[in-house]
Amino acid sequence: MNAFNVNEHMQALGLQAKAAAAQMARADAAIKNKALKALARRLREAGPELAEANARDIDRAVAAGLSAPMVDRLKLTPKVLATVAEGCEQLAAMPDVIGEIIGMKQMPSGIRVGQMRVPLGVFGMIFESRPNVTIEAASLAIKSGNAAILRGGSEAIESNKALAQLVSESLAEVGLPVDAVQLVQTTDREAVGRLIAMPEYVDVIIPRGGKGLIERISREAKVPVIKHLDGNCHVFVDDTADIDMALKIVDNAKTQKYSPCNAAEGLLVTGAVAGKFLPLIGQVFAAKGVEMRCDAAAGAIVRGAGLNAVDAVESDWSEEYLAAVISIKVVKDVDEAITHINRYSSHHTDAIVTRDHIHAQRFLREVDSASVMVNTSTRFADGFEFGLGAEIGISTDKFHARGPVGIEGLTSLKYVVLGQGEVRT
Ligand SMILES: NC(=O)C1=CN([C@@H]2O[C@H](COP(=O)(O)OP(=O)(O)OC[C@H]3O[C@@H](n4cnc5c(N)ncnc54)[C@H](OP(=O)(O)O)[C@@H]3O)[C@@H](O)[C@H]2O)C=CC1
Ligand SMILES: N[C@@H](CCC(=O)OP(=O)(O)O)C(=O)O
Structure with missing residues (x-):
């Protein structure tokens, strides 16, 4: 033969x-x-x-x-x-x-x-x-x-x-x-x-x-x-975010499925709501076995709530884990969130959770990614979900x-x- x-x-x-x-x-x-x-x-x-x-x-x-x-x-x-x-x-x-x-x-x-x-x-x-x-x-x-x-x-x-x-x-x-x-x-x-x-x-x-x-x-x-290409997607929880909505969205974006390119790999939270939001999402992640790789500020809050956190290193911000791991960073405001995303994201899909119309508009215009989303999960970045029939x-x-x-x-x-x-x- x-x-x-x-x-x-x-x-x-x-x-x-x-x-x-x-x-x-x-x-x-x-x-x-x-x-x-x-x-x-x-x-x-x-x-x-x-x-x-x-x-x-x-x-x-x-x-x-x-x-x-x-x-x-x-x-x-x-x-x-x-x-x-x-x-x-x-x-x-x-x-x-x-x-x-x-x-x-x-x-x-x-x-x-x-x-x-x-x-x-x-x-x-x-x-x-x-x-x-x-x-x-x-x-x-x-x-x-x-x-x-x-x-x-x-x-x-x-x-x-x-x-x-x-x-x-x-x-x-x-x-x-x-x-x-x-x-x-x-x-x-x-x-x-x-x-x-x-x-x-x-x-x-x-x-x-x-x-x-x-x-x-x-x-x-x-x-x-x-x-x-790869999806290093983010959800940013803004200072005016509805906390219950943010919990639902961040949980879905990270844990609904770990392997797709549109799953969230990074969570950014403004300092104004981090103290309230991180212990809540931390409990959700801990219950599902999601490892939290945190910057110093996020780590202090997560550990203060009695949960485990791993110290993030520089490479975590660019990492696509495709697994039960998420990087978490506390940012000052929407400007720092946009700057961080534009530097580290893979320009696939990024979302903001906010009630501030101006912040939503700025995020949509300034984040340089193929899909930019307001108050919803990055997991929706999909041809079928976008009405294209298939992708x-x-x-x-x-x-x-x-x-x-x-x-x-x-x-x-x-x-x-x-x-x-x-x-x-
Ligand atoms: N943007 C999008 O639409 C999507 C992006 N992805 C991304 O794909 C990745 C996950 O899938 P994974 O299977 O790990 O991806 P890989 O890149 O490892 O493999 C994808 C395909 O490329 C082939 N391949 C990989 N490297 C080479 C090479 N050097 N030369 C020739 N062929 C190669 C693989 O072949 P082989 O089987 O031989 O390894 C496979 O057919 C993630 O980064 C994910 O985000 C996934 C789905 C959709
Ligand atoms: N558009 C798809 C994403 C597909 C995808 O990323 O696949 P894979 O990385 O092989 O798990 C969906 O959300 O179903």
């Missing part, structure tokens, strides 16, 4: 994706929607092959000593499958934006100028070991008329192969090219190196992951990149797409010009 050749494999995926992209770009909206509904049906009716593939991934992850939240992220429970199936159906029900022409205006020369929404072409996506993302990316690729080459996390390879099979069957069922969504069949990271350096086939790369991934992409990518991920880039990326983020606008024989003088 021939040895698996990564280079040849990636070359083949690229070539096939390019051909499929042309067909997807002109595919009828009704056919794409039919494929999405077929995929939803297959996910709901998935047989033992999928469950067995997922069990193999989970067993391997447990044996390798992966943390509980990371193993959790791998699981294709009936609820996860129902949610992704529902996501496909919701996308099918959404209007098709491909081919839409907007802003048509008559110019003094007589020509009419507008913009048409078109797919990006082929996107390559590298993402974490969360198999539901395979379906979210596949369904968004179909709806937006793109072709996708997907490289999921190595811990999820078996589940991803089984899911990719369902996607292929759904595309084939409605007569769309099966190569519109392809999964990289190896966990060899050399494949990532190839995927990000094939400008002849790939129009854009969407990396979704932590710093190591991004360093490699920034060094080696030869195609445009929409970065979906490719949360872009921490400023260009092309920022924040949760849905259908429109996978498209661009080209100019269309309609004339009646006008020429330029």
Whole structure:
């Protein structure tokens, strides 16, 4: 048997994706929607092959000593499958934006100028070991008329192969090219190196992951990149905050799930309310086993309430724990909070809890993050929650797409010009 050749494999995926992209770009909206509904049906009716593939991934992850939240992220429970199936159906029900022409205006020369929404072409996506993302990316690729080459996390390879099979069957069922969504069949990271350096086939790369991934992409990518990076998200409790509301929000932002990029990793509290708020949230955290890494002022209050605190070091302010740990700092006012966030946050999502309209407005304008929130939890930074139907991920880039990326983020606008024989003088 021939040895698996990564280079040849990636070359083949690229070539096939390019051909499929042309067909997807002109595919009828009704056919794409039919494929999405077929995929939803297959996910709901998935047989033992999928469950067995997922069990193999989970067993391997447990044996390798992966943390509980990371193993959790791998699981294709009936609820996860129902949610992704529902996501496909919701996308099918959404209007098709491909081919839409907007802003048509008559110019003094007589020509009419507008913009048409078109797919990006082929996107390559590298993402974490969360198999539901395979379906979210596949369904968004179909709806937006793109072709996708997907490289999921190595811990999820078996589940991803089984899911990719369902996607292929759904595309084939409605007569769309099966190569519109392809999964990289190896966990060899050399494949990532190839995927990000094939400008002849790939129009854009969407990396979704932590710093190591991004360093490699920034060094080696030869195609445009929409970065979906780490989330060092903050909640700032202002001096006029409703304390009960702040408790609910901070608790949810930190503890509802520890592994997502939109979970809070830093808590900032103004000195005016720290004495009241920190003992209360400290009790909530202590009961849930959340380690509190505090600056001197916060530590004194937390310890004064009879709770444990760890002294924060400089690196804690930039840390994305993805675990039951939070950094806590007492700040003087909204200015210090904004300065701290702009210096240490990963520019993903940050929230203020306040009753002061001016402070809320300043936070929204001055915090330089993809999503800025008032009186709610950072956990809401999500395409589904923002009404996009589904999401490719949360872009921490400023260009092309920022924040949760849905259908429109996978498209661009080209100019269309309609004339009646006008020429330029
Ligand atoms: N902004 C967003 O939308 C999201 C961001 N994230 C972020 O992702 C991180 C958590 O996921 P985690 O699994 O730890 O992320 P990693 O960055 O470790 O892995 C993500 C993907 O990148 C690959 N990868 C990582 N490093 C390299 C490299 N040097 N060369 C080639 N491929 C590489 C991994 O492959 P392999 O399996 O081989 O390790 C995996 O497929 C957090 O920082 C989180 O915030 C997560 C979800 C959404
Ligand atoms: N938008 C998603 C975030 C997804 C996410 O960050 O995933 P992961 O880091 O793999 O746990 C949500 O809140 O559900």
